[in-house]
Amino acid sequence: MxxxxxxxxxxxxxxxxxxxxxxxxxxRVSNLSLATAEDGYSLTAKFDNIGSLxxxxxxxxxxxxxxxxAAIGFDQETYQAVVTLxxxxxxxxxxxxxxxxxxxxxxxxxxxxxLDPGASPDMLSNGDRIEFTQSALVLEQMIGQFLLSxxxxxxx
Amino acid sequence: MLDxxxxxxxxxxxxxxxxxxxHLLLIGILGGxxxxxxxxxxxxxxxxxxxxxxxxxxxVSGLFVGMVLGLQxxxxxxxxxxxxxxxxxxxASLVRELGPVVTALLFAGRAGxxxxxxxxxMKATEQLSGLEMMxxxxxxxxxxxxxxxxxxxxxxxxxxxxxxxxxxxxFVGVGLLGVDDGAFWGQMQSKIDFNxxxxxGVIKSLIFGVVxxxxxxxxxxxxxxTSTGVSRATTRTVVHAxxxxxxxxxxxTALMFGG
Numbered sequence: 001m002x003x004x005x006x007x008x009x010x011x012x013x014x015x016x017x018x019x020x021x022x023x024x025x026x027x028r029v030s031n032l033s034l035a036t037a038e039d040g041y042s043l044t045a046k047f048d049n050i051g052s053l054x055x056x057x058x059x060x061x062x063x064x065x066x067x068x069x070a071a072i073g074f075d076q077e078t079y080q081a082v083v084t085l086x087x088x089x090x091x092x093x094x095x096x097x098x099x100x101x102x103x104x105x106x107x108x109x110x111x112x113x114x115l116d117p118g119a120s121p122d123m124l125s126n127g128d129r130i131e132f133t134q135s136a137l138v139l140e141q142m143i144g145q146f147l148l149s150x151x152x153x154x155x156x
Numbered sequence: 157m158l159d160x161x162x163x164x165x166x167x168x169x170x171x172x173x174x175x176x177x178x179h180l181l182l183i184g185i186l187g188g189x190x191x192x193x194x195x196x197x198x199x200x201x202x203x204x205x206x207x208x209x210x211x212x213x214x215x216v217s218g219l220f221v222g223m224v225l226g227l228q229x230x231x232x233x234x235x236x237x238x239x240x241x242x243x244x245x246x247x248a249s250l251v252r253e254l255g256p257v258v259t260a261l262l263f264a265g266r267a268g269x270x271x272x273x274x275x276x277x278m279k280a281t282e283q284l285s286g287l288e289m290m291x292x293x294x295x296x297x298x299x300x301x302x303x304x305x306x307x308x309x310x311x312x313x314x315x316x317x318x319x320x321x322x323x324x325x326x327f328v329g330v331g332l333l334g335v336d337d338g339a340f341w342g343q344m345q346s347k348i349d350f351n352x353x354x355x356x357g358v359i360k361s362l363i364f365g366v367v368x369x370x371x372x373x374x375x376x377x378x379x380x381x382t383s384t385g386v387s388r389a390t391t392r393t394v395v396h397a398x399x400x401x402x403x404x405x406x407x408x409t410a411l412m413f414g415g
Binding site: 010013014017018 | 197200201203204207208211237238240241247251308309311312313315316318319320322336338339341342343344345346348349350353354358
C-alpha cells in the first residue's frame, strides 16, 4: 500500500513539474508574459523615432547598465513615442538636464538607451520626464542622407 | 524469376498485413478507454514507469543540449555582432524542433524498448493467454493504460526538456559568455509566439508520443514468442520509432511552419 502511495505521489509531482515547465515556456519564453515590476523608480522620455527599441532593453550610463525600458507607448497629440524607463534604486543622482540617446549595439545588434548626465544640481525623481532626447539612427535614413549629399557634391 | 517476384509480393503483403494488424490493435486499445477510466490506478502505475522513470535522462539531456546550443549559437551570432539574439535562437530551436524530437528519440530508447520487451515477454511466457483464459481482455487491461500513459508523459517530458534546455542556454550565454540578461529574455519574448511556437511544439510532442507508444506496443504484441523474437521486436521498436519520428517531424514542420 505504501509503495502504491509513493508511486502516486511521484506521478503527481511529475505532472506538476511538467505543467510548471509548460507555464515557464508560456510566461517566460514566449510573449504571454506580464510586465514584471523591478525595484527602482520610473522616468519617461519622448522620442521622435525609437527605431526597433524593445521593452526590457537596457538603459546605460557611461556603458554601465542602470535600468531597463519598462514600457513603450505612443502619444497621439505630439506623434511621439513615450518610453518609460525603470531605473535601479541606487542610481538616484541623475541630473534633470540629462540627455537620452537611442544607440545600437554593433551594426546589427539590439538597440538600447544611453543617458548622458547634464550639469544641473537638481536630480530626477520618480515620474519625471527627460526633456532632451535624441532619436534612433535609422540606417535607411542615414544612407538616404549620404546619397543626397553625394549627389549635391556631384552637381557642383 | 517467378520465385523472386513471389518473394517480393510476399514481403509486400506481409508489410500491409502488419500495418492492418497495427491499426486493429490501435482500435482495440482506444476501445479500452472506458474500462481504463474505471481503474485509474493502472494508468498511474504506467505514467510512473514511462514518465517519472524517464525524467533523469530527459532533464540531463535537455540541460546539455541547451548548453551546447548556447555555446554554438554564441560562436556564430557574435561574428555578426548579434549575440543578443542568442535567447531567440536557443528558445526557437528547442521549443519548435529539438524539444519534441530529441525527447521522442530518448523516449523511444528509454521507455519504448522497455514496453516492447515487457509485452513481448508477457506473450512469450503466455501471460497474455492466461489473462484471456480468465476472460480478461489483455489489450484493454495491459495495453490501453500503457498507451495513454505514453500519451500523457510525452508532452510533459518535451516541455521539461525545452524548459531545462532554455535554462542551460541561459546559463552558458548569460552566465559564462556575458550576453545581457535583459536582452536574452526580452528578445526571446518578443520573437517567440505562444500559439505559433510553443503550442505547435506541444502538438508535435503529443503526436510523437502516440506514434512511439503505438509502435512499441504493436511490436511487443505482435512478436514471435521466443527470446530471439523479443530481441528483434525491441530492436525494431527503436529503429522504426526513430525513423517515424524524424520523418513525421519533417511533415509536421512543413505543415506548421512551412506554409
